[in-house]
Amino acid sequence: MSVRDDLAERVGVDLEAIDPLRVALYATLVGLVVFYLSPLESGLMTALKTEAEFATSPPFVPPTVEGFTLEPFGVAIDTLSSAILNSIMLAVPATVLSALFGSFAAYGLTNFEWRGQLGVVALFIAGIFIPYQAVLIPLSRLWAIVDTQELLAPLLDITVFSAQVPVLGTVELATHPHYASIINLIITHTAYGIPITTLLFRGYYKKLSTEMLEAARLDGAGAFTVYRRIVLPLSMPMFAVTLIYQFTQVWNDLLFALIIIPSGSGPAAVATIALNELTGGIIQTFNTQMAGAFVAALPTLLVYVLFGDKFAKGVAGGT
Amino acid sequence: MADLTLDHVSKFFDDGGSKVVAVDDASVTIEDGEFLVLVGPSGCGKSTTLRMIAGLETVSEGEIRLGDDRMDNRPPRDRDIAMVFQSYALYPHMTVRGNMRFGLEESTDMGDADIDELVEETSSMLGIADLLDRKPGELSGGQQQRVALGRAIVRDPEVFLMDEPLSNLDAKLRSQMRTELQRLQEDLGVTTVYVTHDQTEAMTMGDRIAILNDGELQQVATPLEAYHRPANRFVAGFIGEPSMNFFEMDVQGDELVGDAFSYELSAKSAEAVEGSERVTLGIRPEDVEVIDDAAADHAYETTVDVVEPMGNENAVYLELGGERRFVATVGGMRRVEAGESVVARIPEDAVHLFDATTGETLQNRSLESADLDAPEANL
Numbered sequence: 001m002s003v004r005d006d007l008a009e010r011v012g013v014d015l016e017a018i019d020p021l022r023v024a025l026y027a028t029l030v031g032l033v034v035f036y037l038s039p040l041e042s043g044l045m046t047a048l049k050t051e052a053e054f055a056t057s058p059p060f061v062p063p064t065v066e067g068f069t070l071e072p073f074g075v076a077i078d079t080l081s082s083a084i085l086n087s088i089m090l091a092v093p094a095t096v097l098s099a100l101f102g103s104f105a106a107y108g109l110t111n112f113e114w115r116g117q118l119g120v121v122a123l124f125i126a127g128i129f130i131p132y133q134a135v136l137i138p139l140s141r142l143w144a145i146v147d148t149q150e151l152l153a154p155l156l157d158i159t160v161f162s163a164q165v166p167v168l169g170t171v172e173l174a175t176h177p178h179y180a181s182i183i184n185l186i187i188t189h190t191a192y193g194i195p196i197t198t199l200l201f202r203g204y205y206k207k208l209s210t211e212m213l214e215a216a217r218l219d220g221a222g223a224f225t226v227y228r229r230i231v232l233p234l235s236m237p238m239f240a241v242t243l244i245y246q247f248t249q250v251w252n253d254l255l256f257a258l259i260i261i262p263s264g265s266g267p268a269a270v271a272t273i274a275l276n277e278l279t280g281g282i283i284q285t286f287n288t289q290m291a292g293a294f295v296a297a298l299p300t301l302l303v304y305v306l307f308g309d310k311f312a313k314g315v316a317g318g319t
Numbered sequence: 320m321a322d323l324t325l326d327h328v329s330k331f332f333d334d335g336g337s338k339v340v341a342v343d344d345a346s347v348t349i350e351d352g353e354f355l356v357l358v359g360p361s362g363c364g365k366s367t368t369l370r371m372i373a374g375l376e377t378v379s380e381g382e383i384r385l386g387d388d389r390m391d392n393r394p395p396r397d398r399d400i401a402m403v404f405q406s407y408a409l410y411p412h413m414t415v416r417g418n419m420r421f422g423l424e425e426s427t428d429m430g431d432a433d434i435d436e437l438v439e440e441t442s443s444m445l446g447i448a449d450l451l452d453r454k455p456g457e458l459s460g461g462q463q464q465r466v467a468l469g470r471a472i473v474r475d476p477e478v479f480l481m482d483e484p485l486s487n488l489d490a491k492l493r494s495q496m497r498t499e500l501q502r503l504q505e506d507l508g509v510t511t512v513y514v515t516h517d518q519t520e521a522m523t524m525g526d527r528i529a530i531l532n533d534g535e536l537q538q539v540a541t542p543l544e545a546y547h548r549p550a551n552r553f554v555a556g557f558i559g560e561p562s563m564n565f566f567e568m569d570v571q572g573d574e575l576v577g578d579a580f581s582y583e584l585s586a587k588s589a590e591a592v593e594g595s596e597r598v599t600l601g602i603r604p605e606d607v608e609v610i611d612d613a614a615a616d617h618a619y620e621t622t623v624d625v626v627e628p629m630g631n632e633n634a635v636y637l638e639l640g641g642e643r644r645f646v647a648t649v650g651g652m653r654r655v656e657a658g659e660s661v662v663a664r665i666p667e668d669a670v671h672l673f674d675a676t677t678g679e680t681l682q683n684r685s686l687e688s689a690d691l692d693a694p695e696a697n698l
Contacts, residue, residue: 211408214375219474220396220426229421233412 047072047290054287072291076278079288080295082267083274088299090182090270091250094189099242101190102197103235107227109198110205111213121202127195132255139188140259149180178268181261185270188260189250197242204238204314205231240310247303271296321386323349323372323478323510328381328391330367330534341367343534344381352508354501355539356525358515360557364534365514369480372512373402385477396426401471402480405487407463409455415442415466416451422474441473461492468500472507479504479511485520497524518558522546530554547686552678555601555671561634564607564645566600567675575600579640580619585667591682597675606669606684607647609635609655610662618664623657637663 042059049057053067063069109121208231216226254272261268278285278292304311330342342364349355357365370376372383374395383391390398401422409418419438423429429437442448445465455463464484471479484500485493501524504511515521521528522542530537530545530553538550542558549555555563568575568582573589575582575598582600584592592598613620621637624644631651636644647663649655672681 209406209408211404211406212410214373214395215402215404215408215470216410216421216425217375218373218395218400218402219422219470221421222396225425230410230412 043290043293046286047076047288047294049287051285051287069287072285072287073295075288076292076295079278080271080274080292083269083271084296084299086182086268087251087271087296089179090185090189091247091299094186094193094250095243095246097186097190098193098197098246099239101194102199102242103201103232103239104227105194105198106201106205107231110202111208111210111226111231112223124195124198127192128199130192132192136255136259139256143181143184143188143260146184148183152180152183181268182270185256185260188256189246189253192256193246193249197246200242200245201235201238204235208234237310237314239314240307241314244303244307244311248300251300321388321477322351323512324382324384325349325368325372326382326384328368328371328383329379330364330371330376331379340534342371342531345531345534345536346381347529347536347539349510349512351510354504354511354513354524354526356513356515356521356528357531358518358521358528358557359531359537361516363531365516365531366482367534368531369402369482369512369514372398372478373400373480374398399477400480401474401476401478402482403467403471403484405483407455407467407484407487409463409466409470411455414452414454415447415458415469418455418466419451419470419473422470426474437473438469441469445469445472460488461496464488464496468503472503475509477510479509479513481511481513483515483517484513486515486517500524518560522558528558530557532557548683549671549680551680552599552601552673555673555680559603561604561646561648563601563603563671565673566645567597568600569597570595579642582617582665582670588667588670588672588682592672595674595681598681599673599675599678600665601671601673602645602665602669604634604646604648605632606666607637607645608664608666609647609649609653610664613662615662615664617667618662621661621663623655623659623661626655626657635661637661639663 038060045062046054046059048069049063049067050069050071053063057063057067105124109117109124213226213230216230221229252272257270257273261270261273275292275296278289325345325347328342328345329340332339332341345364345368347355357368359365367376371378371391374390374393378391381391382389385398410421413421416438419441420434423434423437427434438451439448442451445468447462447465447469450458450462450466455466458466464487467484481500485496488496497520513520513524521530525542527539528542528545529539532553538545538554540548540550545554545558549558552565556565566577566579566582568577570592573584573586575584575592577600610618612618619639621639623635624638625636627634627636629651632648633651633653633655635647635649635655637647638644645663655661668685671683673679674681
């Protein structure tokens, strides 16, 4: 009995049956996991270290007991909390609105026949390819002309919701005057989101059975009822796709925020802008920066976790 | 309840600037409670006709009336029509109950309790009461078919429209549903227009059948009338399986001369073909007699090419004059072998004569009119 056979017997595995291709596949997969996760891991480890510890150990090594601290997270949360609330107040409406309008537009452009339809679809598609940079000046001009704060004056400065939350302190949802510039940002992001969401929904609605929609019409449902009772419930997987996509886009955007929110910061600053404040001055505090990045990225992560299975369904084209 | 009338209805489509005629001047009145089958090859305009009645297509010319009310300008929801689609078109996110309730919720003022009662009642009539809380995706094709029917029945419409509702079912289920549908329609007494390309469905289900070809209505008649007294060659060839044998022949006095054989006509038939130079002689396979006596009148020596045994009968493909193939059906117990020489007799009383150019019937087979009345008992 050879050593090899002996080993095989002892571990209870038939070594002959191990496919070298499979071994290579798993090795590659493990390599990819390490490749994608190592920056995250290093970031997290850095965020949990004191500055002294950070200076003496490689970034991916976990902190020692003495070097462990949650202080960077405390600093990050303190600095970012109001900006994150602003970001939520921006990203949630902008995402929902662009998904909803995209769905409306796609329904009108796909499930009805009317003259000139294709021309309108072409405009929507063209809208996807307009680079953000090309519209920065027109955008800042537009929001200089349209005074949202004055237009919405009666609606601003109302407290919608206020509560004491541990860790975060006082959480307040109020329509401060500075919210006007966030509204500008919502409108801008909604407008820029509509072309892509329309296209996504259109692809989805094209696959809806025409006979089913006709059956609903014969059953007495008008165009809006067909949308509300048939099309909308059936497009939930696509809503998950557009919500995740748009939320990530809006949440991570810095360019529009810098242009539309005056002076780049102040009470209206969104998370991406506020994150910049953690950069520190001459001395780089990497641990608080990393903690801030984690705190700022948390909501997008949550959205993926919440809508992940529906997202997969939508991407796979299932209903 | 009222008659459904199609009055000179046409439908044109615009195909890149050129006008395509989908339905050409179709007129038919479907009586109250009648089961009319629209049958024809694919692309003949039968589905378009149905969709015009439903209001899913506009009518280019002509009128559609229910009783005296013109309805071709009304939206589908105001026509009091229910339709069963080939794909069933169920709402996948709703339960069977939801599917059946939908139409009532949208088109009536009925209360929840009344709707529930009606849905329960209809579903037990169709044998799907135990499926009410399932979704369409969990049902078999046959069950989905029943739900689609239930969704139409529960609305108690003036007219049922059915667009090839059985074509997605397997053969056995299809013949079972055929009978069931017929019985259901009889019980409910709702005017029904049923579209199919399957001539068995057309023959067995309809009170009358309307045969369409190239957008033109060829004939509207009872199934047996269409079978025995076809209005033209198209109907003669379309109805019946295996289909009628046709022979193109020249008229020479009281004789028809074809490539393979000549056929002597009686005085009566000769009179019918007078004025035509070329005619088509038609004979149904079951009317071709396979006999031994070559001396009989209208008997021809043929060679058996292929035999298709069906069990109850054999379809025998015969060669005449080396080339011309035609079909005769003989009893299933009768042994006929390929390659055998047999005598085929084409009896004159079973012969149909059509004008070769227009296809119009010149003379149908002779038949006691009582034979055509017989099926009335089954209506």
